Amino acid sequence: MKLFHRNENRQPLPDHLHGGVIAIGNFDGVHRGHQSVLSEALKIAQQRQVPALVLTFEPHPRTVFKPQTPVFRLTPAPLKAQILDILGFDAVVEYPFSYEFSQRSAEDFVRSILKDWLHASEIVTGFDFHFGHSREGGPAFLMEAGKRHGFGVTLIDAYRDENAEVVSSSRIRSELSNGDVVGASGLLGYRYTVESTVVGGEKLGRQLGYPTANMALPPEVELKTGIYAVRFRLPDGTLHDAVASYGRRPTVTQNGLPLLETYLFDFSGDLYDKSCAVSLFGYLRPELKFDGLEPLVAQMRRDEEEARALLGGVKPLSQLDLALCFSADAAN
Structure with missing residues (x-):
């Protein structure tokens, strides 16, 4: 898959990607609702034997309009591109979103980007997609513009779960902030995953017999503090079952910054400065303050046992979950 980061001085799209089917959206989380749009784009592209592309926007528009309260990203750009690659897209175009870009007319967006630059043959997007200055471009505008500029438009209705509730990124964020990683995974169609660089810590875990790989997550992440399998x-690409603590470590520090500390089972090695991923399978308990290190270590042993038991019986939720969170051996 090709990943294109485009600036306002757009370079021509390679000829072999012209005439493709283009799924448009922010797709934060690439959840089951997004996947209904994406799978339709892939199906049409396969039927017509043309490329399948995704047009998305970076940074997230809500972060541009409200920089003081940046949105909790479920899938930052690199992880989102990885997931779209697994799904089978030929290219992802990350278009720079800015306040100036938001002021461009809907007609300009269609003509200069969809037609003249991307050479779209079909646009696939959600039924509520709006674009252009003051959101003037909506489904009816897009369909009429497609007739004028020579591309088709396929609109996908809101995707609802088994309880007839709409699957949305905001709903998943709420599940994660409440510690319901199982509920969030059901809406995503795969286990919620974070990626970050392993940083150095105080090495207290090593002294206690539980060395951890430490990751600082973005401050806007609203993951519930506590212990996770x-x-x-x-x-x-190798995987290790593990137990992770996300929080401020109240037993050993005061006013610590939130940190994701992961103890890998049956592993020894140096992970410093390496970009790694952690997929959450279950919430075990809240973060607690213990009266000293001895009761803390005793609880950590219980957490390890519980995490091993939970992870020993998990199964993939989907092919995407299999690719992200399971080893090749688990697929057999």
């Missing part, structure tokens, strides 16, 4: 993916 997780899978840890190394840069080479």
Whole structure:
């Protein structure tokens, strides 16, 4: 898959990607609702034997309009591109979103980007997609513009779960902030995953017999503090079951910054400065303050046992979950 970061001085799209089917959206989370749009784009592209592309926008528009309260990203750009690659797209175009870009007319967006630059043959998007200055471009505008500029438009209705509730990124964020990672995974169609660089810590875990890989997540992340059963993916793709703590470590520090600390089972090695991924399978308990290190270590042993038991019986939720959170051996 090709990943294109485009600035306002757009370079021509390679000829072999012309005439493609283009799914448009922010797709934060690439959840089951997004996947209904994306799968339709892939199906049409396969039927017509043309490329399948995704047009998305970076940074997230809500962060541009309200920089003082940046949105909790479920899938930052690199992880989102990885997921779209797994789904089978030929290219992802990350278009720079800015206040100036938001002021351009809907007609300019259609003509200069969809027609003249991307050479779209079909646009696939959600039924509520709006674009252009003051959101003047909507479904009816897009369909009429497609007739004038020579591309088709397929609109996908809101996707609802088994309880007839709409699946949305905001709903998943709420589940994660409440610690319901199982509920969030059901809406995503895969286990919620974070990626970050392993940083150095105070090495207290090593002294206690529980060395951890520490990651600082973005400050806007609203993940509930506590202990999680997780899978840890190394840069080479190998996976380790693990238990992770997300929080401020109240037993050993005061006013500490939130940190994701992961203890990998049956692993020894140096992970510093490596970009790794952690997938959350279950919420075990809240973060607690203990009266000293001895009761803390005793609880950590219980957490490890519970995490091992939970992870020993998990199954993939989907092919995407299999690719992200399970080893090749688990697929057999």
